[in-house]
Amino acid sequence: xxxxxxxxxxxxxxxxxxPSVLQQIWASRxxxxxxxxxxxxxxxxxxxxxxxxxxxxxFETPPGLQLRDKNxxxxxxxxxxxxxxxxxxxxxxxxxxxxxxxLIAFVLGYAAALALHRDFAGRAVLRAILIIPWVISxxxxxxxxxxxxxxDFGILGAVMVQMGLVERQPNFIDNVHTVLPSLxxxxxxxxxxxxxxxxxxxxxxxxEQLLRAAKVDGASTWQRFWHVTFPYLSGVxxxxxxLLAVANFNSFIIPWIxxxxxxxxxxxxxxxxxxxxxxxxxxxxxxxxxxxxxxxILMALGYFYVRALxxxxxxxxxx
Amino acid sequence: MRKxxxxxxxxxxxxxxxLAVSTMMSTSVLAQSVDxxxxxxxxxxxxxxxxxxxxxxxxxxxxxxxxxGKLTFWYQGVFEGDPDLLRQYYKDFFVAxxxxxPNIELQxxxxxxxxLLDKFRTALLGNAGPMxxxxxxxxxxxxxxxxxxxxxSPEDVGWKTEDFWPGAMKSVMWEGKTYGIPTxxxxxxxxxxxxxxxxxxxxxxKPPATWDEVVAYSKQIHDTLGIxxxxxVARKNAGNTPYRFMPQLWAYGxxxxxxxxxxxxxxEVRLDSPESKQALQASYDMYVRDKSVPVSALTNQQADxxxxxxxxxxxxxxxxxxxxxxxxxxxxxxxxxxxxKAQTVIDNMxxxxxxxxxxxxxxxVFGGSNIHIxxxxxxxxxxxxxxxxxxxxxxxxSPEWSLKMAYAGSNPGNLNGFKxxxxxxxxxxxxxxxVTTAMLPYGVPFPALPVTPEIMNIIIPDMLQNALTGxxxxxxxAEDAAQKVRDLxxxxxx
Numbered sequence: 001x002x003x004x005x006x007x008x009x010x011x012x013x014x015x016x017x018x019p020s021v022l023q024q025i026w027a028s029r030x031x032x033x034x035x036x037x038x039x040x041x042x043x044x045x046x047x048x049x050x051x052x053x054x055x056x057x058x059f060e061t062p063p064g065l066q067l068r069d070k071n072x073x074x075x076x077x078x079x080x081x082x083x084x085x086x087x088x089x090x091x092x093x094x095x096x097x098x099x100x101x102x103l104i105a106f107v108l109g110y111a112a113a114l115a116l117h118r119d120f121a122g123r124a125v126l127r128a129i130l131i132i133p134w135v136i137s138x139x140x141x142x143x144x145x146x147x148x149x150x151x152d153f154g155i156l157g158a159v160m161v162q163m164g165l166v167e168r169q170p171n172f173i174d175n176v177h178t179v180l181p182s183l184x185x186x187x188x189x190x191x192x193x194x195x196x197x198x199x200x201x202x203x204x205x206x207x208e209q210l211l212r213a214a215k216v217d218g219a220s221t222w223q224r225f226w227h228v229t230f231p232y233l234s235g236v237x238x239x240x241x242x243l244l245a246v247a248n249f250n251s252f253i254i255p256w257i258x259x260x261x262x263x264x265x266x267x268x269x270x271x272x273x274x275x276x277x278x279x280x281x282x283x284x285x286x287x288x289x290x291x292x293x294x295x296x297i298l299m300a301l302g303y304f305y306v307r308a309l310x311x312x313x314x315x316x317x318x319x
Numbered sequence: 320m321r322k323x324x325x326x327x328x329x330x331x332x333x334x335x336x337x338l339a340v341s342t343m344m345s346t347s348v349l350a351q352s353v354d355x356x357x358x359x360x361x362x363x364x365x366x367x368x369x370x371x372x373x374x375x376x377x378x379x380x381x382x383x384x385x386x387x388g389k390l391t392f393w394y395q396g397v398f399e400g401d402p403d404l405l406r407q408y409y410k411d412f413f414v415a416x417x418x419x420x421p422n423i424e425l426q427x428x429x430x431x432x433x434x435l436l437d438k439f440r441t442a443l444l445g446n447a448g449p450m451x452x453x454x455x456x457x458x459x460x461x462x463x464x465x466x467x468x469x470x471x472s473p474e475d476v477g478w479k480t481e482d483f484w485p486g487a488m489k490s491v492m493w494e495g496k497t498y499g500i501p502t503x504x505x506x507x508x509x510x511x512x513x514x515x516x517x518x519x520x521x522x523x524x525k526p527p528a529t530w531d532e533v534v535a536y537s538k539q540i541h542d543t544l545g546i547x548x549x550x551x552v553a554r555k556n557a558g559n560t561p562y563r564f565m566p567q568l569w570a571y572g573x574x575x576x577x578x579x580x581x582x583x584x585x586x587e588v589r590l591d592s593p594e595s596k597q598a599l600q601a602s603y604d605m606y607v608r609d610k611s612v613p614v615s616a617l618t619n620q621q622a623d624x625x626x627x628x629x630x631x632x633x634x635x636x637x638x639x640x641x642x643x644x645x646x647x648x649x650x651x652x653x654x655x656x657x658x659x660k661a662q663t664v665i666d667n668m669x670x671x672x673x674x675x676x677x678x679x680x681x682x683x684v685f686g687g688s689n690i691h692i693x694x695x696x697x698x699x700x701x702x703x704x705x706x707x708x709x710x711x712x713x714x715x716x717s718p719e720w721s722l723k724m725a726y727a728g729s730n731p732g733n734l735n736g737f738k739x740x741x742x743x744x745x746x747x748x749x750x751x752x753x754v755t756t757a758m759l760p761y762g763v764p765f766p767a768l769p770v771t772p773e774i775m776n777i778i779i780p781d782m783l784q785n786a787l788t789g790x791x792x793x794x795x796x797a798e799d800a801a802q803k804v805r806d807l808x809x810x811x812x813x
Contacts, residue, residue, distance in 0.1 A: 064769040151614035263617040264790040
C-alpha cells in the first residue's frame with residue numbers, strides 16, 4: 001500500500017492507491033518463484049488431464065478405431081449416459097455405497113475414538129489392533145474378504161451355519177440383492193479406523209478444564225459430550241465425513257477385485273463402470289463424459305471441504 | 320494312468336475327428352507341415368520325435384546371433400492357475416534367449432491374461448507400447464485393425480505359413496494381411512472325478528456324452544452327494560468364462576455369429592437364436608433350477624474352481640490338461656488329511672472329449688496366443704529394433720520353444736513342434752494330453768473381428784449373469800446380448 005501526496009497548490013488530499021495485480025505479483029516475485037515448480041507440476045498432471053477429459057467427452061471413440069480417429073458428437077455422450085438404464089442403476093449403487101459407507105464408518109470410528117479416549121488397561125494394544133484394517137493393502141483385504149464371503153466355502157457362512165443362524169451357506173456376493181451390502185461392510189471395515197484416528201486427534205483439542213467445569217456444575221456424561229465434546233469436534237467431523245465421501249465416490253479396488261462390478265452390474269459403482277467403459281470397452285468418449293460428471297460432484301464436495309477447513313481455522317483463531 | 324474306457328473314448332473321438340467339420344480345416348490341409356486330415360492321438364504319437372531342430376541355427380539365419388540391439392517385450396505370462404512346471408519353462412526360455420543372443424538387451428514384462436489387454440490399450444493411447452507383444456488369440460485383430468501392428472508373417476522369421484494351424488493364422492489376419500504369428504494353440508478337454516461319479520450312482524468311466532447329460536449328471540451328483548456337479552464359470556472380465564461357455568453354445572448350434580460354420584462371415588448375429596437360448600437355458604437349469612453348480616460361479620475364475628475340484632467338491636469341469644499338474648502342485652502343498660484327500664481326487668481324475676450338443680455337434684474354443692511387432696510410432700521411444708524383435712519372434716515360435724512353452728497346458732503353435740523329441744517326452748510325462756490334442760480339430764476360433772474382446776469378455780458374461788441372477792429371463796438375456804452385439808458391430812451402444 002502506498003500513499004501519494006498532492007502537488008503543491010493542489011487541494012491537500014491524501015489518496016490511497018492500490019497497486020495493480022502485476023505490481024503485486026512483481027512485489028512478491030520471490031514467493032511465486034518458490035511455488036512455480038509445484039504449479040507447473042500441477043498444470044501437467046492435473047490441469048491438462050482435466051482439460052483433455054473434458055475435450056474427449058465431446059467425441060465418439062468407436063472401439064474399432066484409434067483414439068486419434070475420434071468424431072465430434074457434441075453433448076451426445078452426456079445424453080447417451082443420462083438416457084442409459086445402466087447409468088441410473090450404477091448411480092443408485094454409487095449413492096448407496098457412498099452414503100452408507102461414509103456414515104457407518106464415521107459413526108463406528110467416532111464411537112471407537114470415544115471409547116479409546118478413556119484410560120483403561122490394554123488401550124494401546126486395542127488401538128493398534130483397530131488400525132490394522134486401515135493399514136493393510138486394500139488389494140490383499142479384498143482377496144481375503146472374497147474368500148471369507150465365498151458363497152460355497154466361505155468361513156463366515158460356515159460359522160453362521162455352525163451357530164445355527166442359517167440352514168445353508170448364505171450367498172453374499174453372488175446375489176444381486178446382497179452383493180452391494182456385503183461390499184459396503186468390507187469398505188466400512190477398511191475405513192472406520194481412519195475416522196477413529198481423525199476423531200481421536202480432535203479429542204485432544206477438547207479443553208479438559210471445560211469438561212471438569214461442566215462436571216462440577218453437575219452435567220451428566222451425556223450432557224458433557226453433547227454440550228462440550230461434540231461442538232468441539234464438529235470441525236474435524238465435517239472434514240472427516242467429506243474426506244470419506246470423496247474417497248468412497250472414488251472407490252475402485254474393493255468392488256473391482258471382489259466382484260468386477262457383478263453379478264449383473266449389481267455392484268458396479270461409477271469408478272468401476274468408468275474403468276470398464278474406458279479400458280474394457282474402449283468407449284473413451286463416453287467414459288470421459290462420465291468422468292466429467294463425477295468430477296463436478298467431487299468438486300462440489302471439495303468446495304465444502306475447503307469451506308469446512310476455513311471454518312476450522314477461523315474457530316481456532318477465535319474469528 | 321490312462322483307463323481303458325478313456326482309451327475307447329479317444330479312439331471314438333479320433334474316428335469322429337476325421338469326419339468333423341471344422342473351421343480349422345477350411346484351407347488346404349495337404350500343404351501343412353503335418354497332415355491335419357489324419358489328426359488323432361495315434362497320429363500325433365507317430366510323428367513325435369521324428370525330426371530334430373536347431374533353434375539357434377534357424378533363428379541365427381533371421382537375425383545374426385551376435386546382433387547387438389535392444390528389445391522391449393510384453394507377454395501374457397503364467398498366472399495363479401498355471402502349474403509350476405510351466406513357470407520353470409518360462410524362466411528357461413528367457414535364459415536360453417539371452418544365452419543365444421547375448422548382445423540383445425531384453426526388457427521383458429509378464430502380464431496376466433485379464434490384465435494384458437487393458438494395460439496394452441492404455442500404453443498405446445500414449446504411444447508408449449513395447450516393441451513387441453504376445454497377446455491372447457482374440458486380441459490381435461483388434462490392434463491390427465487399428466493400425467498399431469506391423470505386418471508380420473511366419474516367412475519373415477524363417478518359418479512357413481503352412482507350419483501353423485490355418486485357424487490360428489485367421490486370428491492374425493486383417494483385410495488379407497498378416498500381422499502376427501501363433502505361439503501356441505490349445506483346446507480344452509472335459510475332466511471328471513470318477514470316485515464322485517461312482518458314489519453318485521454314475522458309471523465312473525463314462526463321461527456325459529452331451530451337454531444335456533452334463534445337466535442331468537450335475538443334478539444327480541448334487542442331489543445324491545450335496546456337492547457341485549459341474550464347475551460352471553461365469554465371472555465377468557475373465558477369459559475363463561467364454562472359453563467354457565462358447566463350446567456349450569456352439570454344441571447346441573448357437574453362436575455369437577456364424578463363427579462355428581465352415582466359412583464364417585460374421586454378419587448374422589445368432590445369440591438370440593433358439594439354439595443359443597437352449598445353451599443358455601442349460602446353464603440356467605444347472606445354476607438356478609437344480610442348484611447343482613457352485614453358487615460362487617458368478618465371481619469364480621477357473622483358478623478358484625481348481626481347489627474345489629481338488630477338495631472333491633466339484634465333479635466335472637472343462638479345462639486344460641495342465642490342470643493335472645496344477646492338482647499335483649496343490650496336493651504337494653497340502654498337509655495332513657487334506658493331502659490324502661487330494662491324492663484320492665488326483666487318482667480319480669479322468670479326461671474325456673468335451674460333450675456334444677443334441678445333434679452330435681462337438682466344439683471347443685480354438686485358443687492360444689500370437690506374437691506381434693508394433694509400429695515405431697506407438698512404441699515408447701519411437702523406435703522398434705526389428706532385428707531384435709524378429710530374433711525373439713523366431714525363438715518363441717520355433718518348434719522347440721513353441722512346444723516347451725506350451726508343455727503342460729497347450730500345444731505348439733508351430734506344427735513342427737509335434738515332431739520334436741520334446742513332444743515325445745511330453746506325451747510320456749503329461750497325463751491326458753491325448754484328449755486335448757484329439758480336441759484340436761473341433762476347435763472354433765473366436766470371430767476375427769476388432770470387437771471380439773468386448774463380446775467375449777463383457778457381453779457373453781453379462782448375458783450369463785443376467786440370466787443366472789434372475790435379472791432377466793433366459794430369453795431376455797439372450798436378446799439383450801444379441802442387441803448389444805448388433806449395436807457394437809454397428810458402431811453404437813453403451
